[in-house]
Amino acid sequence: MGVASHIDTLIMLFIGLYGLVLGSFFLLVGMRVSNGESIVTPPSHCSSCGRKLTPFELIPVLSWLALKGKCRTCHTRVSILYPLVEILTSVLFILTWLHFGWTGEFFVAVFATSMFIILSLIDHQIYRLPNKIVLLGVIVIFFVRLAIHPLGVLSYISGALLGFLLLLIIILMSQGGMGFGDAKLFLFVGLYVGFVQTIFTLILASFLGALVGISLRALGRLQKRTAIPFGPYIATAAIVIHLYGSPFITWYVRLLSFH
Numbered sequence: 069m070g071v072a073s074h075i076d077t078l079i080m081l082f083i084g085l086y087g088l089v090l091g092s093f094f095l096l097v098g099m100r101v102s103n104g105e106s107i108v109t110p111p112s113h114c115s116s117c118g119r120k121l122t123p124f125e126l127i128p129v130l131s132w133l134a135l136k137g138k139c140r141t142c143h144t145r146v147s148i149l150y151p152l153v154e155i156l157t158s159v160l161f162i163l164t165w166l167h168f169g170w171t172g173e174f175f176v177a178v179f180a181t182s183m184f185i186i187l188s189l190i191d192h193q194i195y196r197l198p199n200k201i202v203l204l205g206v207i208v209i210f211f212v213r214l215a216i217h218p219l220g221v222l223s224y225i226s227g228a229l230l231g232f233l234l235l236l237i238i239i240l241m242s243q244g245g246m247g248f249g250d251a252k253l254f255l256f257v258g259l260y261v262g263f264v265q266t267i268f269t270l271i272l273a274s275f276l277g278a279l280v281g282i283s284l285r286a287l288g289r290l291q292k293r294t295a296i297p298f299g300p301y302i303a304t305a306a307i308v309i310h311l312y313g314s315p316f317i318t319w320y321v322r323l324l325s326f327h
């Protein structure tokens with residue numbers, strides 16, 4: 069291996085570790101917001117017996133494995149979401165760096181991915197996307213996009229408006245199947261991925277949501293009328309389209325313009 073590839077390996081290791089630690093922080097934020105608790109106090113504790121966690125219990129993934137997913141004192145199970153979200157954050161940060169390198173778009177993608185992880189966690193826990201967090205994300209990414217805009221600034225602004233309008237129409241037609249939180253989330257998505265990519269994000273999110281919904285129903289894990297939170301599918305689709313959508317979108321747009 070040359071010097072450059074050694075440095076790349078070190079950078080990936082560093083970004084991966086950074087992702088594990090941040091993933092752990094996103095879990096804290098997501099779980100506390102879901103439970104209506106403050107993010108800053110008290111220090112990390114077992115949600116069941118309330119005992120304060122020791123530094124040894126706060127190491128991402130390893131603590132969960134060492135304690136076999138249980139609290140040391142009260143033996144209450146700690147959700148497998150904890151190690152999974154930490155690993156997922158780490159992997160997504162590494163993939164983002166491999167894709168964008170040290171560009172402005174890398175930092176935009178890390179910010180958006182972080183927001184998506186926190187919001188997906190909250191939507192998964194309480195079936196709601198809190199206004200304050202979504203709108204904060206929209207405002208931040210709006211100003212970021214005025215400075216960093218590989219597709220041209222208009223693509224992102226029109227993407228946000230299109231996504232919001234499409235979701236409003238779907239929400240009105242679905243009569244309670246989807247919440248307005250999803251429409252606000254699409255303001256964020258549009259500003260993140262751009263105009264054409266917003267349409268593809270919506271298509272992929274609907275496909276993923278339908279696929280999981282049908283599978284859960286087939287497995288008898290979901291009653292006929294239970295809603296599933298759509299936020300995690302929107303987040304997944306936006307992340308996938310932003311990282312890997314361009315070749316597919318270019319091909320599809322060319323296909324349309326040739327006929």
Ligand SMILES: [Zn+2]
Binds near residue numbers: 115119140
């Ligand atoms: Zn406990």
